Amino acid sequence: MLAAFAFVSLPQAGFAQAADPAVAEVTDSPNTDLSAASEVNANAAENRSVAEGEVVAGDEAGGGFQHFGPEMIKGQPEAGAYGFQPQYSDNGRFGLWMHDAILMPIITIISFFVLGLLMWVVFRYNKRANQVPSKTSHNTLIEVIWTVLPVLILVGIAVPSITLLARQYESPPENAITIKANGYQWYWGYEYVDNGGFEVISNMLDEAEALDAGEPHQLAVDNRMVVPVGVPIRLQTFGSDVIHSFGIPSLWFKLDAVPGRINELMLTIDEPGIYYGQCMELCGALHGFMPIAIEARTLEDYNAWVQTQPGGMTVEQVRAQAAQEAAAAAAPAAAEDAAEQDGPAAEEENAEVAASEGQTA
Numbered sequence: 001m002l003a004a005f006a007f008v009s010l011p012q013a014g015f016a017q018a019a020d021p022a023v024a025e026v027t028d029s030p031n032t033d034l035s036a037a038s039e040v041n042a043n044a045a046e047n048r049s050v051a052e053g054e055v056v057a058g059d060e061a062g063g064g065f066q067h068f069g070p071e072m073i074k075g076q077p078e079a080g081a082y083g084f085q086p087q088y089s090d091n092g093r094f095g096l097w098m099h100d101a102i103l104m105p106i107i108t109i110i111s112f113f114v115l116g117l118l119m120w121v122v123f124r125y126n127k128r129a130n131q132v133p134s135k136t137s138h139n140t141l142i143e144v145i146w147t148v149l150p151v152l153i154l155v156g157i158a159v160p161s162i163t164l165l166a167r168q169y170e171s172p173p174e175n176a177i178t179i180k181a182n183g184y185q186w187y188w189g190y191e192y193v194d195n196g197g198f199e200v201i202s203n204m205l206d207e208a209e210a211l212d213a214g215e216p217h218q219l220a221v222d223n224r225m226v227v228p229v230g231v232p233i234r235l236q237t238f239g240s241d242v243i244h245s246f247g248i249p250s251l252w253f254k255l256d257a258v259p260g261r262i263n264e265l266m267l268t269i270d271e272p273g274i275y276y277g278q279c280m281e282l283c284g285a286l287h288g289f290m291p292i293a294i295e296a297r298t299l300e301d302y303n304a305w306v307q308t309q310p311g312g313m314t315v316e317q318v319r320a321q322a323a324q325e326a327a328a329a330a331a332p333a334a335a336e337d338a339a340e341q342d343g344p345a346a347e348e349e350n351a352e353v354a355a356s357e358g359q360t361a
Helices: 002-009 021-027 034-052 090-124 139-166 207-212 299-306 317-358
Strands: 074-075 179-185 187-193 199-202 226-227 233-239 244-248 253-258 262-266 274-278 291-297
Touching: 090 139, 139 226, 179 226, 179 244, 179 253, 199 226, 226 299, 233 244, 233 253, 244 291, 253 262
Parallel strands: 074 274, 179 233, 226 291
Antiparallel strands: 179 187, 187 199, 233 262, 244 253, 244 274, 274 291
16 A cells, blocks of 8 residues: 555656657646647657658548547446446457456355355354364365365366457458557557558647547547458557557457567457547656547548548558559569560571571572
């Protein structure tokens, strides 16, 4: 308890990672303005985009695509609620079923059983009710029971547990759409590897903007991670500076974003909607202000959104472009091979013509 109290009472800046001076100036202020912090993050993203290449900072070129409104929010925490959020993936439903149908009943039964034994011992074998204590030291039947029964319980729990672990480590199929979540201090960037390689920068909205949009404060963002529904997604994570963690409770996953290493998992979302999460690894002064918002759309809507982004292409367009580039690259080689094959034949034909002309002369 003392350690927990000390952890909470220490200034948040004491756990901060090294930051840019502009960010430090904002976060060190006793009255930190979150909108100013968001502006610093946006400026950092803009500077990084100039230095490293094309980064999409918004949906200004959104065309006719319309994002979901707050009525489509499905995965979010609720005030006064306890337990897990409703699940919208196969693994999430399996994990929630295991928790509700297996773990909780077993835990409840064992807890009441142990409580009952304790109360029975207290009232049945206290000094007043049991003047002469028993000298029994062994009971073979009881010892066999309390050894075998826990083993059987653990085996029963292990079967669905190992099944859930195996499902969570299942490799994505080859046709899965690859999306890479890059963690920065303190915002997220979503890189669409299979759709042209563009990156969307996502910052938290300040309280006024979030409330005006009808979205929860400290979860709403300016640019959501748009993904297709019912399509396997190869979700990759990478930390550009320190360790972050990309997690969505209603989709039953948490994946660390580690510098110098790419982690990945397969994600399939069942229903269109908005799903919120947060960075789940202490990553510096503004760790608590790195929300995640995933907007799941139909594949048609997803492709339409992709084409509104600078450099964005559907998977089919990327494959067609790759095939055209491969054909264009192969054309000179094919022409050179044809020329090489035609060379000896042409020389032989010229020799025959010269020989025939010599005989005629």
